Amino acid sequence: MTAATNGGAGRLRAEDIVKTFRGLKALRGVTLEVAHGEIVGLIGPNGSGKTTMLNVISGVLAPTSGRIYVGEHDATKDKSDRVAHLGVSRTFQNIKLFGHLSVRQNIEVGAISGRHKAADPDAEVADVVRRFGLEEVAEAPARSLPYGDQRRVEIARALAARPDYLLLDEPAAGMNEQESDKLLHIIRGVRDEYGCGVLIVDHDLHLIMNLCERIYVLAEGQTLAEGTPQEVRHNQQVIDVFLGSAVIDEM
């Protein structure tokens, strides 16, 4: 870990983020970093501030204090469309697709609105559709797809912008073990093929432990622990917060 006070190339860095909602401190000074090509997990009990952190990094919410750097660029004050143009794409906890638009159109919005504004968006879209195995449903309205497929479309839309960093908010929510395994392979494939850094928030500890190279644990708006899955798993504070052995055994 570097203690640098700004981002630096090839790195997404949120520094000492504080977020207050009408006096309620959701985040009390959280710092995290995602390097290019790295898969990083963000876990913690309900209400620990994981989703708030993702919203702040992606520009959906403005931090009360703290700084966000995308590479060398200070993105602290940027709104989410600017952040997307800087190469940070995201998905949402409660899937947010463009329901009446076709799967292809959903992905196309990503391709034509990201920073690259692909010279040949059709080819770009076709490529993403193929990678995600969505050919057969490409013309169907996104809202008509089964839940798991909608998750895939949302990730595909985010990737069509060719981001440097991909933020995934509970991508495995509502998935069974089989689907969650499939998702694990998709995310790993995304990192390998696109080379982007991935920051993933999820409750599925099995997924997080198997997928992530580094994990941050949040509790009550603060970083409780940080390290490799091995380190986090054996951290006594983490074990206490996750209330005993049952969950840890699962990990």
Add this chain to the structure above:
Amino acid sequence: MAGFTTRLSGNRHARRIVVGSLALVVPLLIAAAVMNALATGATLRLCINFFITIVVCLGLQMFTGHTGIVSWGHVSFVGIGAYVAAYLTVPVSIKEELFPALPGFLMQAQLGLAPAILAAIVVGAVIAFVIGLPMSRMKEIAWAMSTLGLLVIAHGIFSNWRSMTRGNEGVYAIPSNVGLWSAAAAACIAVVAAVAFKHSRLGLRAQATREDPLASQASGVNVTRTRLLVWIASAAVSSAAGALWAQYNLAFAPSQFYWTQVFAALSMIVIGGLATVSGAVTGAAIITVVYEILRGVEEDGSILGIGVPKVSGLAQMALAVITLLILIFRPEGILGYRELEEWGARLLRRRRPRPPGGAEPPPDAQAADTASEEAVS
């Protein structure tokens, strides 16, 4: 056109634009040819008014259909277009009497149909840009409310700036520049423009903001700028409609750009289906016919030649009832989210008998299709 649209959004879209345009332009031209051969008097007038109504509806649909924000104000742009057309086409000698405050270069102008429409487009776009700058920063509901303000303010100006508008006495002496074919041509151009717009990058981004503003912004769409651009483009179409209408109607008053017209245009696109170009055209067709039949009842006490009791206000009431029924039972409008050609393709696919083994559509696509049907109905 094809080159332009290709640059806008690629080849696949160019094909969609051509097919989508033809699906509407061909029936419209056939209707025009039939009417040209058969219709006279009132029927011919109805037909010309229908083509102009299509342009009015498409201007409104371009904004409300793509952004999901209801606009009460597009009728005001129809009015602006009508006044611009009057300034540019009324004979100079009469103009001095009608609009004493008109600046010199306008006082001397005497233009034909197309230049007057182009001028209306430019003026409408500039005004839309200026008032759109603050509007585009508003949330959806606030924007809708502000269009209501626009309607009322514009009507106030039309009614009271007497030296420029003659107030409620209205404008007359506009030369008759529009006939069946020019109205049909204008409707067809508007259809092609609307279809091309829907498939343009701007159109797609606007639809994304309609479906989910937050997600579209996180995908890199500048929601404020997208809505502003759509507002300007749609206001330009509405202004063109006004300039066209003025040169057919020849005289008008401020009351013709107010509640009745707002209600009629909104009903048409809601009934046909807000999200589609075909929906606007279909809604315009249905309501034009229904209106005409019921007006016969109101005025002559006859329906299709059969005598019935006269009921005044019947057409308005019927329009309200139809709109309510649609909103209750099919809120996405008759056509929903599919254009005419998409419905056509769907019907053909269903009719075609399935070959034994093999060439069936993949199960996923079928499932998705059924699911989408459920989601829509």
